[in-house]
Amino acid sequence: MLEGRPIDLNSDVGEAYGAWPGGPDDLLMPLLTSVNVACGYHAGDPSTIRHTCRASVDHGCVIGAQVSYPDLMGFGRRFLDMQPAELTDSVLYQLGALDAFAKVERARVLYVKPHGALYNAIVHHEAQAQAVVEAVALFDANLSVLGLPRSAVEDACHQAGLRFVAEGFADRRYRPDGTLVPRTDPRALITDPDAAGRQALELAEWGVESICVHSDTPGAVDIVRTVARMLVSDGYRLEAFALR
DSSP: OOOOEEEEEEEEEOBBBTTTOOOOHHGGGGGGGGGEESSSSSOHHHHHHHHHHEEEEEEEETEEEOOOOOOTTTTOSSOOOOOHHEEEEEEEEHHHHHHHHHHTTTTOOOEEOHHHHHEEEEEEHHHHHHHHHHHHHHHHHHHHEEEEESSSHHHHHHHOOOOEEEEETTTOOOOOOSSSOTTTTTTBOOOOOHHHHHHHHHHHHHSSSSEEEETTSSTTHHHHHHHHHHHHHHOOOOOOOGGG
């Protein structure tokens, strides 16, 4: 019998675009259990998506779709006041793109994680939360949705019968209400590996099922390595939530 409580460790990958190389995916993937693959709307082009799916398979990482507002210029970090039907179709489009490349590489998309401004918007924006959940349900109701606990998207998932997975961030500071400190605040990021590891332990103890470290956080590889080591040392077992 496997020992230790399971915990997932995820990061955003496939964020190259054209000549832009993206993050240190090849160094991160051996340390991760799940990867959030950019689907082309905030980052990622067709060749990058296929390469990332292949690398995910090679490293044994579960593939999730990191869907975004259509905002390449802003890296998906600007709120867009999209109509719900338009947002649903946008998410469906991205899911279909990633699914095609995953299948070519003999893998499957097993979960969805909204990116950036969309992730933050659907904490409170009920219409957009429902639009995202509708897209997932239409595409494949067996997919999990990864998001912030106590959010509108969590409520929408429960109403639709989808599995919601609570996520915590080792490399981001939180406000008292449980939302993330905005990136415009110079205190938003945690770049000290030990501090990130301590926060990961607190989040795991609180009950999140997945811990994220952003691939574009300075020192991301060292942070992920330290977080993984501290979790295992504290008795946790690194395992993809989508396989449980």
